Amino acid sequence: EDQVTQSPEALRLQEGESSSLNCSYTVSGLRGLFWYRQDPGKGPEFLFTLYSAGEEKEKERLKATLTKKESFLHITAPKPEDSATYLCAVQASNSGGSNYKLTFGKGTLLTVNP
Amino acid sequence: SAVISQKPSRDICQRGTSLTIQCQVDSQVTMMFWYRQQPGQSLTLIATANQGSEATYESGFVIDKFPISRPNLTFSTLTVSNMSPEDSSIYLCSARLWNTGELFFGEGSRLTVL
Numbered sequence: 001e002d003q004v005t006q007s008p009e010a011l012r013l014q015e016g017e018s019s020s021l022n023c024s025y026t027v028s029g030l031r032g033l034f035w036y037r038q039d040p041g042k043g044p045e046f047l048f049t050l051y052s053a054g055e056e057k058e059k060e061r062l063k064a065t066l067t068k069k070e071s072f073l074h075i076t077a078p079k080p081e082d083s084a085t086y087l088c089a090v091q092a093s094n095s096g097g098s099n100y101k102l103t104f105g106k107g108t109l110l111t112v113n114p
Numbered sequence: 115s116a117v118i119s120q121k122p123s124r125d126i127c128q129r130g131t132s133l134t135i136q137c138q139v140d141s142q143v144t145m146m147f148w149y150r151q152q153p154g155q156s157l158t159l160i161a162t163a164n165q166g167s168e169a170t171y172e173s174g175f176v177i178d179k180f181p182i183s184r185p186n187l188t189f190s191t192l193t194v195s196n197m198s199p200e201d202s203s204i205y206l207c208s209a210r211l212w213n214t215g216e217l218f219f220g221e222g223s224r225l226t227v228l
Contacts, residue, residue, distance in 0.1 A: 041221075041224075042222070043206055043219035044219045046115075049216065087157070089157075100147070100210060101162075101172070102157075102217065104156040104157040104158075105156055106155065106156045
């Protein structure tokens with residue numbers, strides 16, 4: 001069974017204090033790993049898709065990296081507006097009845113204090 | 115990107131009643147999905163909405179409880195039938211863009227069952 005574990009569950013940073021969020025996964029064949037941002041009362045907002053180990057993608061203060069077992073979301077010099085829950089999801093190459101099923105982690109709640 | 119509109123955005127329902135959630139996408143999409151997000155939990159795929167045919171349900175979800183329609187490429191409905199308090203959750207529509215393959219989400223429909 002595919003599994004996604006995100007850590008820490010919650011992270012509190014001061015504005016400008018860089019850090020990383022972790023997403024560990026277990027799948028029998030990774031087709032893609034996805035990062036989303038979710039604000040309270042909103043749907044998840046797409047950030048990145050990573051497909052192979054060694055791949056990196058950047059968007060503003062965010063940088064996502066991927067290894068064979070985990071992904072990191074690095075946040076450089078965060079601002080209060082970066083506060084949100086960050087979700088990681090994986091798509092396995094054998095997704096059963098749905099060939100595009102995403103398995104999500106529970107997320108990391110990031111709070112950036114001014 | 116895509117804009118996915120869901121309605122209602124929230125509702126309070128009585129036990130034993132049914133509610134239909136509508137989802138409209140403003141872009142060309144290949145696949146549409148329905149997810150559930152229970153408090154403190156990760157997103158769980160309910161089913162893949164197939165155009166013009168029966169939806170493909172994930173383990174633990176059945177058509178009698180969650181009938182789904184997709185009459186055209188950009189519109190789908192999810193009905194939550196014979197509701198109980200355990201059905202209180204956020205229901206999210208998502209769609210995969212045909213050109214990028216990225217998966218986008220609607221804002222969600224928050225249901226509370228009394």
